[in-house]
Amino acid sequence: MRPSRVLFTLVLALASAGFAQGPPPEAGPFRKPDLVEIVKLDATIKLDVRYATKNNFLGKAVYSSARAFLQRQAAQALVRVNQSLRKQGFGLVVFDGYRPWSVTKVFWEATPEDKKIFVADPSKGSRHNRGCAVDLSLFDLKTGVPVRMPSEYDEMTERAHINYECAPPEAKRLRDLLRSAMAAEGFSVYEPEWWHYDYQDWKDYPIMNVKFSRIRV
C-alpha cells in the first residue's frame, strides 16, 4: 500500500473507532443535567444495585459502587411515589437509575440478537443514560423483604411483560400497584419490563457518559 493510502486507511479506522466509542451526537437544546443520589432525598428507599455485583445478566460488576442517581425532578417524583406506597405497606427498592452510556454499550454487545428488545441500542442511547429511567420493585415494609413479582428483575422472558397474565394473582396485583403509583407521578412503564420506568421529561435531558465517581452531588 502507498504511504498516502496507509494514512487514509488509518484516519478512517480512527474516525470510525472514535464514533463507535462515544455517545451519538444530539442537537438539543437540553436542560442542564442535575443528577442527585436517590437515597439522599429519601433514605427509606432501598437499593439493590445488581450491576455493582456479579449478580446480573452479565455475571460481572459494571459499576464501581452500589449507587443510584436520577435527574432531580425525576428523583423528587420517585420520593412521592415511595411516600404514597408507604400508606399501603410497601417501599421502593431501586435496582438502577442513571447509567453511563459506556455501560449501555457493554450491555448491547453482550446480549444475543433475539434478546435485544431488553437492552437499549447505544447508537440511540438509553433513557437511563439521560438520568430519567429507573428500574425498581417493591418491598414489604413489615419484613423488609422484596415482594414476589411475575418475573425476576432483568429476566429476559415473556413473564417480564407488564401485561403477562399467567402469574400468581398477588404478584400481578403488586406489579400493577407499582405501575399505578408510578404513573400518578409521571413515570411510564416500558411494557416488555415491569421494572423499567421512564420519567415524563426524559427528552429534555442529554445522553450522558459520566462515571459515578465523577458525579458531584
Ligand SMILES: [Zn+2]
Ligand atoms: Zn431499565
